[in-house]
Amino acid sequence: MVKIADVAREANVSVATVSRVLNKKGSVRPETCERVYKAIEKLSFEPNMSARNLRRNETRVILIVAPNITNPYYAHILAGVGDEARKSGYSALIYNTGGDEEREKNGMDMLKKRRADGAILLASNLDSMWLSEYADKYPIVHCSEYVKGLDIPRVSIDNYKATLEVMEYIISLGHKKIATISSSNSYISTLLRLKGYKDTLERHGIKVRKDYIALADAEYSFKSGKAAAFKLLQQKDRPTAIFCISDTIALGAITAAKEMGLRVPEDLTVTGFDDVDYTTMFHPYITTVAQPCYDLGRKSFKILHACMNKTNDIEKKVVLPHKFIIRESSAPISICD
């Protein structure tokens, strides 16, 4: 293991000088500098990060706590965080929780142990008050989901407003019997989307029916979406439109509808949310709300970076623009209905 002392000996200078060259701090004569570089090159020296981290009390590593990196939605955010982090010389440690809060806490202990300088949380439950304890001591940023009432910086889209747009659109198509497939998880986005659904119906004088609200599982799985859709569509007074809170669920709904002999969008309008890759991989292309996942990730890192550097003006609430995209899975209610 080549260390700084070896380089110093080789270059005939002191370790301090080598360090100065390494960090471009303090003044060093150009020729000395050159000698040091030569020595570094010759011995192919690479500074030991553990030693540097110990001394500097930082790791240049950030932690990303995600429930499931297999989900393309999270994967895209991850990619954004990772790319932005790399640009600033940071590496990303990924901690997959599988939605388990206990594992989420274990992940956060990485901060205590100084394995990472800060964390980006991708999917905290809206009532995870225990987070405040960590937030007081370490730089933390919420991305996409967040805990209400905690003073932790967050980046997300406006889920409520996006839902209003979708719902207004569905209603403008003439639909009155509008169902929703929500989820059993406790994310703020789930809550806001459900609220947006209910509020729009009420504003239009349409009664919110309990039997028009179905739940998919916490991970928005295709299977559970399909099952929820079956439940909704098998009722005697079946809905003509389903507002799904994720694309995978929408996909499940479309599949369920097809298997029941219903055509989408002719017999049933289905909308999704997030706009993951496969919304346009087959017909009908899904009408959905596109989230700027990659940018959510990038912005989250930028804010975390600011927090870690103790910059003063830290943005506490960043809302990135979404995009409502009308495609093929939605259509005016058919006249024969």
Next chain:
Amino acid sequence: MVKIADVAREANVSVATVSRVLNKKGSVRPETCERVYKAIEKLSFEPNMSARNLRRNETRVILIVAPNITNPYYAHILAGVGDEARKSGYSALIYNTGGDEEREKNGMDMLKKRRADGAILLASNLDSMWLSEYADKYPIVHCSEYVKGLDIPRVSIDNYKATLEVMEYIISLGHKKIATISSSNSYISTLLRLKGYKDTLERHGIKVRKDYIALADAEYSFKSGKAAAFKLLQQKDRPTAIFCISDTIALGAITAAKEMGLRVPEDLTVTGFDDVDYTTMFHPYITTVAQPCYDLGRKSFKILHACMNKTNDIEKKVVLPHKFIIRESSAPISICD
């Protein structure tokens, strides 16, 4: 920052004893042990990893070098590596290369800098001989792709054999005009799948036609798969079956076929590869080769772990079983043809 000395003072013992308790090494009287635990609890002490890493000359971090974590195939492997690593007390640093070899090298420098103890490479080009330089010095494992001729442990399926199975099946359906959509990348799997395609045709006395071999882009994008399929299908003497080297490409091919008014599988048989999530999210469900992604990841970590511990009997070539799954996108050649 609470350190080991503070705990020692609080518990009225020396730092050595605290360390012994922490690492369960050496003998400590139970009651002393208890006192130390109490002190740790009281001060809520967490060992500083940088210091520990420096002393132990290890990081308990592994590096995963992936071309694109957004691709569900890689994401599943990642999940497997991550879960298995966590079980052994390791964390996973993810380095996204975007397929850029330069970035792959930068990633590997994490090893030199002691930021990670070992690395799992998910997508090395088959001719990346420069890797041997690293492999000599650091624990490295190849997962899914590998470099021919290098003595680096690897985990993968038998791409050649799997391809033979698919091809034999397609031929058994009566197809003679069989095309393939390969990729412009330089992965060993791409090579083997193409070779499997050609070899099977030849064994059956079917000439390999250049105009039946199309190329998708390096990332197997849906778009490029669709474009390649268009090219194949617009020929006067169009193929009746397409062997695609990835599911995304198969999806593109199916979409292209549909847009041209061809039915799958009645007019065209399409097969995929990998069995990612969305192969059964819509009809026709894709006939494909299922790879045990999660287990490929887990096994890769296990081997890396063995390497890092300098265990003697390290498995150099692990081949995990694949599964050929016949679904809806393939069918006997129609009689009217």
Next chain:
DNA sequence: ATTCGGAATGTAATCCATTACATTTGCTTG
């Protein structure tokens, strides 16, 4: 009672880069 041995605990060196502080070098200026 004395000695021996192992368990229990302590002291101090070590890992390596950074940096405060000290020293030297070299130039400018009166």
Next chain:
DNA sequence: CAAGCAAATGTAATGGATTACATTCCGAAT
């Protein structure tokens, strides 16, 4: 030419956990 000052470089302390080696303690054996 000496003083003064800045630039250049060096010395040694520092960060926190681990661990080789040293010491103390206590019971068993003689």
